[in-house]
Amino acid sequence: MKKGDHLFLVDGSGYIFRAYHALPPLNRKSDGLPVSAVLGFCNMVWKLLRDARDTAVGVTPTHFAVIFDYSSKTFRNEIYPEYKANRSEPPEDLVPQFGLIREATRAFDLPCIETEGFEADDLIATYARLAVEAGGDATIVSSDKDLMQLVGPCVSMYDPMKDREIRVPEVVEKWGVMPEKMIDLQALTGDSIDNVPGVPGIGPKTAAQLLEEYGDLDTLLTRAHEIKQNKRRENLIEFAEKARISRELVRLKTDVPVEIGLDALALDSAANGPKLIGFLKAMEFSTLTRRVGEATGVDPASVEAATVEVQAKAEAHGPDLTVPATGIEEEGAEGEVAPDRMDDADTPQKLAKKLADAAPAxxxxxxxxxxxxxxxxxxxxxxxxxxxxxxxxxxxxxxxxxxxxxxxxxxxxxxxxxxxxxxxxxxxxxxxxxxxxxxxxxxxxxxxxxxxxxxxxxxxxxxxxxxxxxxxxxxxxxxxxxxxxxxxxxxxxxxxxxxxxxxxxxxxxxxxxxxxxxxxxxxxxxxxxxxxxxxxxxxxxxxxxxxxxxxxxxxxxxxxxxxxxGLASVYERLERPMVSVVGRMEHRGITVDRQILSRMSGDFAQTAAAMEEEIYQLAGGRFTIGSPKQLGEILFGRMGLPGGAKTKSGQWSTSAQVLEELAAAGHELPRKIVDWRQVTKLKSTYTDALPGYIHPETGRVHTSYSLASTTTGRLSSSEPNLQNIPVRTVEGRKIRTAFIAPEGRKLISADYSQIELRVLAHVADIPQLKQAFADGLDIHAMTASEMFGVPVEGMPGEVRRRAKAINFGIIYGISAFGLANQLAIPREEAGAYIKRYFERFPGIKDYMERTKAFCREYGYVETVFGRRAHYPEIRSSNPSIRAFNERAAINAPIQGSAADIIRRAMMRMDAALADNGLGDVQMLLQVHDELIFEAPEEAVERAIPVIRTVMEGAAWPARTLSVPLKVDARAADNWEEAH
DNA sequence: GTGGTCTCCTA
DNA sequence: GTAGGAGACCACA
Missing domain, CATH: 3.30.420.10 (Ribonuclease H-like superfamily/Ribonuclease H)
Structure with missing residues (x-):
């Protein structure tokens, strides 16, 4: 390359997205393959090659290259793992076009350049530098502001959609700074789409003004204390390091090792007509085929359409955990109002970015x-x-x-x-x-x-x-x-x-x-x-x-x-409708019988008082039994019992588990403490507290569900929490008898059977589990049989119990430590069980590994319905934090998919009941896999099948699960009997 | 009064 | 081993 030569660098990856959103959709006639971006690309390249002189650039290229992103992982992720962690999946009908555009580039006989670990922008920066050093000029075909830092006397940009050239004055006009200051400007403003942090509260206007005043980022940051505006000063000081990191993220690399030298980018004067025509024919671009035929003197009829392979995967597209959430089902809610349109917001990403930038200004x-x-x-x-x-x-x-x-x-x-x-x-x-x-x-x-x-x-x-x-x-x-x-x-x-x-x-x-x-x-x-x-x-x-x-x-x-x-449908179909559905449930409330609770409270008080006397006797004095500190001193200090676990603040643990072990070793006091705790817990948390929540006017208890407080998509309940009413012990279960239906009505409880294991069988694709669910077998017994070779018939309870614990463990992101704890067996033995489980169900291990890998790469995992749960700390250098996040990431798609399913059931329930003449059947409570209803007695028998149908069919039509969902439902006068 | 710790209730 | 909320105690303000 020499003086007078002119290199065109096309930002291929940027162009794809821009063209996709700017151009009307177009599908290949013969098979519906989406090709609008491909056609736009071919038209643009053809135009630039043929008559760039007639465009705003005004020069003819001597050298030409199309540059692409290689993958989402670049050196920037080393600097800042969160970089581009927000990236969304490309739209479904864009995905096949990534490969096609590369094919098109080759059909034009143009160099198609991409390098692992670098973005297209870095390669563009590098080639632009090489061209200038060789004495030539460069034009970057893109309008992306990230590239504007490269603009200078010999480097310009060209926006092919608007036929507009961007040189130094245009950059200054738009951003208020010289191109070389763009790096500092972007470091301050950040970029919410690429997840470049920047400094909060600083938008482009403020950034330009600050850079004008202080010169550059370093000066600004060292003199940040001089700034008058309180918030701005504090932010600049607090986020100085983030700004410096941001600068490294936005600064383009001009020294990427390139395999293809400048000279290899020289344009060959003789276009390879037949090859290009073959491709264009394959794409069925008839107008362009004809034009190229005329220009190259090749008769298109004499050329056979090329065979073009269509790849289903996008570039930089991570492993598929789930099917994309776009698509098939019910339409979004009515009355949607589009946000402000902006002229040059070509993509949803850019629109989002623009609005985010504009906000602080x-x-x-x-x-x-x-x-x-x-x-x-x-x-x-x-x-x-x-x-x-x-x-x-x-x-x-x-x-x-x-x-x-x-x-x-x-x-x-x-x-x-x-x-x-x-x-x-x-x-x-x-x-x-x-x-x-x-x-x-x-x-x-x-x-x-x-x-x-x-x-x-x-x-x-x-x-x-x-x-x-x-x-x-x-x-x-x-x-x-x-x-x-x-x-x-x-x-x-x-x-x-x-x-x-x-x-x-x-x-x-x-x-x-x-x-x-x-x-x-x-x-x-x-x-x-x-x-x-x-x-x-x-x-x-x-x-x-x-x-x-x-x-x-x-x-x-x-x-x-x-x-x-790509999260609009998650919001519209899983989240927004819950406001009115749950609002109604809260408004209805549930009747709680004050007398029952009050009687129980009295009984508990008596029992507890008697226990306290015995405890003081055994301990040899009075103390605050409810104080773990005092209790620990008595048990492990004064009485000299062998202490077990320690709490994280270094105290002896007095947890039920520790006390149970001491009790099993024959000590009387720990046993009494455990019993006392149970009674006082039931009294204070339930029988004493619940009546206080009875509404003075409605006479019912109205819990409050939080729609946005869990990572996985579950609801949570508070004031009072009605999702943790006791059920495991006989004593505790009695509290449920206080939840009643009014005269003439019944409570119906409908719960999903093993929903999380069913979801696991579906997402991890485990044939034996799916078959067992399809056959309606006892899943824990089946697991035990598969693992230990024991026939289900006459299986000892202990064997099934262990298999059950392992099944739950799997859902929780199993560890040998945890399983050993749960089953009270040595860690080695627990480890052996897990190993055996993975051997018997190898798909489980695969699922876990690919879920972890996905989460490490993207920072989140997805449910079957596309809901995301973020675990940024999965990249922690602290092994225990990392392991914790890995387990959570394994659990979230399972727990979250189950949560999505019951949400879908809830959203449809009121209408389904009303459609069946059951408008008087009311959904009152949700307890993760259970829904509680109140119905007139005579409606119960008709309501149950409707409820069951809605719940069992809740995943459909968005997803078709490969396992059936099963719902058990019962009606009674109170929650204890209905459950 | 507020916040942290410990314990325990649920799916 | 996952996801939550709440009550009691206690040290801090």
Whole structure:
């Protein structure tokens, strides 16, 4: 290569995505193979080769190469394991086109370059440098900002879609910095799509301004303490190291060892017409085939279509754990409103990125918040929401419990900084013992709701909330069913379960770089704490309006990431519908018999008191039995019993397991302690606590389910937790008799039998297990028989028990240590069992290994339905942390798929019951693999088959499991008998 | 009052 | 060995 030569470097990988999203879908006529990106690519390359002079570039290439990414793993992952950890799977109809575009490149007789461990961008940087050093010029065919750092006197970029050349002035205009400063700029802003951390709260505008002022990143970071804005200064100091790492991630390598030299990129003047035509014919691109034929003087009719192999796999595409979650089933909810479209957002990834970048740039202006105190103004806002089609809403109340809370007011937002608070029930300060009077000038609650109701139920206005189940339930109590809606907490949960928090403050910090006013600052804390209705209107407005403002901004930033990461259907089909389904369940509650519990409490108190006397006798004095510290001192100090395990703070453990061992060795006191603990546990946690949760008006207990607090997709229940009501011991089980159906009704309990083992058999594809489930066999006995060669007929209980423990162990990501513990056998023996199990069911070992490998590479694992659970610490250098995360990663697809299945059943249940004339059958509770219903006595027999059908068919049609699901269902007057 | 530790209840 | 929530105690503020 020499002076005057001009090298064209096509960013092949970048082009593929851009073309795919920019061009209308196109399928090969003969077989439907998707080819739109391939056609776009061929047209572009042909144009550049033939008449680049007529384009914005204005020069003819002498050298030409197409560069691709080799794989997702590059040296950047060494610097920062999280790099590109967010990457989503490419769309299904793009996958085959990766290979085809490489084929096309070869058909054009162009060098097709990729190097393991490097991104296309690094190769482009390297070749651009070589070209300039040789005295030539280079044009990079791409519009990716990551490449803009390379722009200079001899290097330009060319956007083929817009036919626009990007030189130094264009970079400066767009980003506010010279191209060489792009590295520092990107280091500051980060990149949420590639997962480059950057510094929170700094977007392109701020970054450019800072670089203008301080010159470069290093200077900026060393002088960060001079910055006036508090948050910005703190962030720059705190995240300085992240910024430096980011710089290394965005800095392109210009010294990649290249096998193909510059000279090999020289264009051959004589295009190989027949070869190219053969390919184009195979693709069935008739227009381009004709053009190429005319230009090369080759008659297309004389050329046979080439044989082109279609690969099913994308480049940089990890092992397939599950089928992609896109596809076949029911349509998304109605009333979906698309987020703002941006002109040059060609892909969901770029749109998501753009919105994330833009978020911190829009400063909060509390002075623009409005306090709405008359119906006319409220009506005006309602009209505004109808126009925008978007409304962020947040309610302010007197309690965290939506079943008890009184509405104090609500806030609305229709655009950033365009937010308002509508006080409804605010009271004057504490000067009056009766709580003071109503603050003047507030819209009446009923009038406000009358205005709001049609809007909140308007199918053309999307309502946005953060933890919307709370507001949904509160408004449901006022006869309003919000729809359609989105929940920013649930969006975040779908995107980042396991790796990040989903609370509003955390989300705001992370995505917007802003700290909202805290609730505490507004209502006070401790003794001086007041309910929200006592807060003066000005402060209340600032706080409440900001919450709505923040929620709207979060939605704008977060929502596009769903599509960008291929998670929209997980959100729409597994997550969002739960808000109203679970909201209804919480609203219904369940009847708990106060008398039964109170009687039990009395009995327990007597029993415990008697036990305490015996314990003091045996211990030779009084002490606090409930204090593990004191108990340990007595048992292992004063009495000199042999201590077993230690707790992590170095204390002797007094766990039930340790005490049981001592009891088995003939010691009386430990036995009594174990019994005492059981009684006091049942009393304090259940019989004493549950009545306190009976709602004063409904007379029922309304638990609260959290939709976003587990990593795997399970729900959790609290206040009270109704997912841990005792069942194992006879004594404990009695507590369930207090959960009853009202007069004339029955409780129905329906639970999945062995759902997790069935999911395991499906995902790990274990023929023996699948067969056993298909045949309806006793799965643990079958396992035992397979492992130990003992016939199922007349099998000793102990043998089956061990197999059962191993089966559970497998689901939990087995370790010899854990199994040994569980079965109270030596670790060697446990290890031998595991080995035997893996030999008998080799697919299990494969499943575990590929799940771990997948998680190590991507940072998450997926359920059968595409839900992701993140385990960033699986790459920890600490072996025990790593092992823990590996076990969790093995468990998550199993536990999570089962959770997805029951969610799907729950979402369909109300409609299925109603369709069968069972509208009076109500789903009340969920306990992971069990659903509890309340039904009129005469409806029970018809309800059970409907419930069973919905639950057993819940995976379909999204997935067809290779094992049947089985549901046992029973009805009774109370939960103990129904279960 | 708040937060950490220990223990124990569930699937 | 997985996933949770809660009560009691206790040291800290």
């Amino acid at each position: 829009d400063p909060f202006d509390h002075s623009r918040y409005v306090c709405i105190r008359d119906l006319e103004t409220l009506n005006h806002w309602v009209d505004e929401a109808r126009e925008t089609g978007l409304l962020a809403i947040d309610t302010e109340t007197t309690s965290l419990d939506p079943m008890q809370a009184e509405l104090c007011g609500f806030s609305l937002a229709t655009a950033p900084n365009r937010a308002a608070y509508v006080p409804l029930n605010h009271r004057n300060g504490k000067d009056d013992l009766l709580g003071g009077g109503l603050v003047d000038g507030q819209v009446k609650l009923e009038e406000a709701l009358a205005v709001l109701r049609p809007l909140l139920q308007d199918p053309s206005v999307l309502k946005i909330g953060q933890n919307l189940k709370y507001d949904w339930l509160l408004l449901y109590r006022h006869g309003i069913e919000i729809a359609p809606y989105d929940d920013t907490m649930l969006i975040s949960y779908v995107l980042e379960a396991g790796s990040q928090a989903h609370g509003m403050d955390a989300l705001t910090e992370r995505w917007i770089g802003h700290t909202p006013l805290s609730y505490k600052e507004v209502t006070g804390s401790g003794r001086s704490k007041v309910t929200f209705d006592m807060v003066d209107l000005e402060r209340a407005t600032t706080y409440a309006a900001e919450d709505a403002d923040v929620t709207l901004r979060l939605w704008k930033v977060l929502k596009p990431h769903l599509a960008a990461r």
